[in-house]
Each structure stands twice: as structure tokens, then as C-alpha cells.
Amino acid sequence: MVTIHMVEICIKDKCITIGEDLFEKALEIRKEMEKRGDLRTRWFIRFMAGLFTSVGTTGTTSFSFTDTTGTSRTQQVKFAATAGTTFLNTTSCENRLYIALGTSSTPSTIDDYKLGNKIAEAVSSIVVDDANGIIRLYATFTFSTDVTINEVGLEWSGAVYGTSTCGRFLVDRTVLSSPVSVPANTPIIVTYKILV
Numbered sequence: 001m002v003t004i005h006m007v008e009i010c011i012k013d014k015c016i017t018i019g020e021d022l023f024e025k026a027l028e029i030r031k032e033m034e035k036r037g038d039l040r041t042r043w044f045i046r047f048m049a050g051l052f053t054s055v056g057t058t059g060t061t062s063f064s065f066t067d068t069t070g071t072s073r074t075q076q077v078k079f080a081a082t083a084g085t086t087f088l089n090t091t092s093c094e095n096r097l098y099i100a101l102g103t104s105s106t107p108s109t110i111d112d113y114k115l116g117n118k119i120a121e122a123v124s125s126i127v128v129d130d131a132n133g134i135i136r137l138y139a140t141f142t143f144s145t146d147v148t149i150n151e152v153g154l155e156w157s158g159a160v161y162g163t164s165t166c167g168r169f170l171v172d173r174t175v176l177s178s179p180v181s182v183p184a185n186t187p188i189i190v191t192y193k194i195l196v
Helices: 020-035 042-052
Strands: 004-011 014-018 061-066 072-078 096-102 118-123 125-129 134-141 147-161 165-182 188-195
Touching: 004 020, 004 147, 004 165, 014 165, 020 188, 042 061, 042 072, 042 125, 042 134, 096 134, 096 188, 118 134, 118 147
Parallel strands: none
Antiparallel strands: 004 014, 004 188, 061 072, 096 118, 096 147, 125 134, 134 188, 147 165
């Protein structure tokens, strides 16, 4: 299973995208796979959406599915557990995805664990397209002064140790090939489109 994503930054009516060509190619490959009978299931898409859905402390996310016996079920993906070590445990920690923006143009590496120079972050909202297996995570930002964005990141917040040690890890750091200038007091929307 390969997961493909693209990033979209929109300021007023103008949008730039990073990775759109590969995302579209992956959609074409997916359609060809489906014609050959190779399908991921709606249940997997719903499970992944549950993983990407933000919840606060003691919050839950669940997904509905039909199990291998044909029984319709609903199962929690994130929940408040009283014992054990699980990143998805919400007893004392939130479990959310944050979209972050930064100004560093230092090239990204597979070992990056934070943005080079983070200037803003926001909890992502989610839209799920069951039929096409696309999860959209997006956030809106407004700055009081003009800024130039050189990097976009996706950070996942959760219980990093036990049930009460909260933290984050960097899921993605994308350095823009061309910086994006954002005028003061102008809302921008940053979207991650993830194909599962």
C-alpha cells in the first residue's frame, strides 16, 4: 500500500500546488488497478480517516465497517485508555494533526524532525472522499504582517510515552521550490491531499 500526497496553498483565488503531477498520476494508476480488480476497501479508507481525525484529550474517533463475518460494526480508533502505551490513547493527550508553516529554505531530509523555522501552526480539519480514497487535511492562516513561506509541515500530536507523556512527530516536511509571499491580513488555506 502506497500513500501519496500533495500540498496546496491558496491565497484568495490563487493556488499553488506541490506534488500535484504525481498525485494525479497515482489517481490514474489507482483507476487502472481498480479495472484489474485490485481494490483497497472502503473500510480501510474509513480507518485511515479515523487516524487523521483530530480529537482532544479524552476524545474518541471511530469508524463503521463490515467485518469478515458480514457483521456491521463500529470500532474506536482513538480513545482514552487507562493503561498501556499507545500513540492513539487520548486519556491525557490530544491526538491531532497540525499543519505548520515555516521560513527555512534548507532542503528537507528523511531525518528531519521539525520544520527549519516554524512561524505558525493550526489544527487541521478533515474532509474524506470515500469513493476515491482521498483524505483532505486543511487549515486557514492569517498573518498580521507580510510573510514569506518556504516550508510546509504536517505534525502528529499524541501520547508519545505511556498514557500521559504528550508530544509530536513530524509526518512531512515539504520545502517549496518557489517561496510563497503572503500579504498581511490575507487568509490562506493550506491543504494536504492524501491518497490512500
